[in-house]
Amino acid sequence: MTDNELILEFKKCKEDPVHFLCNHIKVTHPIMGLVKFNLYPFQKEIITNLEKYRFNILRKFRQAGCTTIASAYALWMAVFQHHKTIVIISKGDAESTEVLERIKLMYDELPSFLKPDIVESNKHTLKLNTNSVIKSRPSGKQSGRSLAGSLLIVDEAAFIDNIDTIWAAVYPIISTGGRAFVLSTVNGIGNWYYDTYNDAVTESNSFNAIDINWKDHPEYAYHEGYEELYDVMEKQEPSLDVRDWEETTKSNISLKKWQQEYECTFLGTGETFIEGSILQNLHEQVKEDYYIKYNNRMRVWDDPQPYYDYVISVDVSLGRERDYSAFHIINMYNGEQVAEFYSNRTPINEFAEIIAREGKLYNNAYAIIERNTIGNNLLDWLFNILEYENIWTDEKGEMGFQTNNKNREILLAELEEALRTKMLQINSKRTVEELLTFIFTETGRIEADSGKHDDLIFALSLGVHGLTQILNTTPLEYSKISHKKREPLAPIPLRSFPLKSYGGISEEDLRWLMK
Numbered sequence: 001m002t003d004n005e006l007i008l009e010f011k012k013c014k015e016d017p018v019h020f021l022c023n024h025i026k027v028t029h030p031i032m033g034l035v036k037f038n039l040y041p042f043q044k045e046i047i048t049n050l051e052k053y054r055f056n057i058l059r060k061f062r063q064a065g066c067t068t069i070a071s072a073y074a075l076w077m078a079v080f081q082h083h084k085t086i087v088i089i090s091k092g093d094a095e096s097t098e099v100l101e102r103i104k105l106m107y108d109e110l111p112s113f114l115k116p117d118i119v120e121s122n123k124h125t126l127k128l129n130t131n132s133v134i135k136s137r138p139s140g141k142q143s144g145r146s147l148a149g150s151l152l153i154v155d156e157a158a159f160i161d162n163i164d165t166i167w168a169a170v171y172p173i174i175s176t177g178g179r180a181f182v183l184s185t186v187n188g189i190g191n192w193y194y195d196t197y198n199d200a201v202t203e204s205n206s207f208n209a210i211d212i213n214w215k216d217h218p219e220y221a222y223h224e225g226y227e228e229l230y231d232v233m234e235k236q237e238p239s240l241d242v243r244d245w246e247e248t249t250k251s252n253i254s255l256k257k258w259q260q261e262y263e264c265t266f267l268g269t270g271e272t273f274i275e276g277s278i279l280q281n282l283h284e285q286v287k288e289d290y291y292i293k294y295n296n297r298m299r300v301w302d303d304p305q306p307y308y309d310y311v312i313s314v315d316v317s318l319g320r321e322r323d324y325s326a327f328h329i330i331n332m333y334n335g336e337q338v339a340e341f342y343s344n345r346t347p348i349n350e351f352a353e354i355i356a357r358e359g360k361l362y363n364n365a366y367a368i369i370e371r372n373t374i375g376n377n378l379l380d381w382l383f384n385i386l387e388y389e390n391i392w393t394d395e396k397g398e399m400g401f402q403t404n405n406k407n408r409e410i411l412l413a414e415l416e417e418a419l420r421t422k423m424l425q426i427n428s429k430r431t432v433e434e435l436l437t438f439i440f441t442e443t444g445r446i447e448a449d450s451g452k453h454d455d456l457i458f459a460l461s462l463g464v465h466g467l468t469q470i471l472n473t474t475p476l477e478y479s480k481i482s483h484k485k486r487e488p489l490a491p492i493p494l495r496s497f498p499l500k501s502y503g504g505i506s507e508e509d510l511r512w513l514m515k
Contacts, residue, residue, distance in 0.1 A: 006113050013114060014080040017073060018047050025072045026109040031236045042216040043069055050181060053208035057200050058183040061214040062261035066183050070153045071103045077151060078132040079116060086134045087149040091159050093138040097123055100136035139166060152180045158187035189266045190437030190449040214262045220245050271440045278419055279436055287427040294354060301427045302338040310365040313463030314355060315455050316378045324455040325351050329362055330463045336425040342456060348374060352381035356388040368392040368466035371400025392466060401462055411461040412446055418464045431456045
């Protein structure tokens with residue numbers, strides 16, 4: 001190229017990152033080795049969004065090349081813009097080191113007229129003589145501190161435990177003009193990435209949501225016009241046929257992994273206690289046709305019916321805006337959740353009055369109440385002051401249910417079985433949302449994810465336990481969940497028979513003895 005052509009090419013690269021990436025960046029392909037980074041249409045669209053919006057959040061599928069795009073975009077900014085700081089945060093030290101090594105490879109393969117001199121290069125930093133620097137850091141409690149940046153890139157954000165803390169620390173630094181690019185595969189719901197992405201979709205924050213689909217990737221689904229690429233790939237790997245990619249991949253990984261890593265499905269992924277497909281079904285079956293009571297603290301899907309019995313299961317809190325007091329009312333004939341109460345601002349005495357009132361309304365419902373700590377106060381109000389008597393008692397004759405580490409596991413196991421076997425019909429979106437964030441922690445304990453609640457879950461588990469015990473110890477009829485309401489039994493008909501009369505005295509009809 002002549003000097004004038006080099007100058008024109010330099011200007012074109014500076015003005016158009018897509019042109020720069022497609023013509024001068026080289027990347028390592030898992031099959032073909034070191035190749036030009038010829039962006040696919042969906043990848044070009046990502047770059048377009050990065051240029052158009054300050055804050056972007058990307059929901060990606062596995063091996064979409066998005067981390068490579070972020071790395072190449074960071075190098076483009078460092079090469080063509082002066083005094084810029086690009087900060088890349090990854091899950092761990094190995095990941096952060098790998099990202100920077102990828103950027104250094106791209107730099108090494110640049111033609112000389114596009115390659116500024118290196119001022120500093122180490123495991124986590126690459127600084128060029130444009131006075132722009134790329135810092136690649138592992139996540140940690142102090143990751144967001146003192147990282148003033150023109151561009152913040154957060155890779156696999158859904159898998160970074162303290163990303164909410166990092167974002168809170170770094171946002172004030174970029175709020176006056178910096179940019180942010182958050183990208184990740186999904187990891188269930190209830191985390192900062194999930195909340196931020198959904199707020200972006202509903203335009204509740206400043207992020208622009210970017211969605212990509214694995215079917216847009218020519219190496220995963222057949223696309224016309226890429227025959228030359230397919231020929232090269234098949235020469236390198238003769239058994240590879242892009243038309244079989246979906247079927248082959250599904251046969252080699254679990255359904256949960258497929259949903260998480262390729263379909264980008266939030267529901268039912270992550271380390272949830274309840275299996276993903278069950279959660280998906282529960283989420284699809286929630287009902288919004290309820291009415292409210294007690295200033296929106298209680299939702300009612302079905303009024304009490306005179307021919308049904310009910311159980312009311314209660315988990316109690318202090319009512320001081322921390323944990324929630326909650327109860328469910330469950331139809332004992334078909335397991336349907338007909339009402340739900342949920343509040344963190346209801347005092348014990350008022351909570352007891354609501355339980356007594358609703359319990360009596362629902363045919364003197366059988367109340368099973370956790371008696372740990374302040375549960376005893378609730379039981380005292382309910383029994384001694386409000387004179388509600390249909391209350392669960394244990395084998396020692398004590399009212400209420402005392403939970404401990406041992407029977408906690410039993411309660412949860414019974415709840416899981418009830419949901420898996422469709423013994424219960426959950427109508428409440430609030431209850432399902434708690435189940436979606438009820439997880440196995442790193443220590444193996446089953447509890448609500450950080451910042452979430454599980455009060456409705458434990459109230460529900462008490463209801464399942466009470467319902468199971470009642471069904472096992474009484475001749476109560478139980479029918480599997482049916483969306484059709486049962487009609488009340490017709491009254492027993494009175495039959496009349498002709499009787500003989502003797503002098504005004506009727507002969508007694510004894511035929512009933514033969515029935």
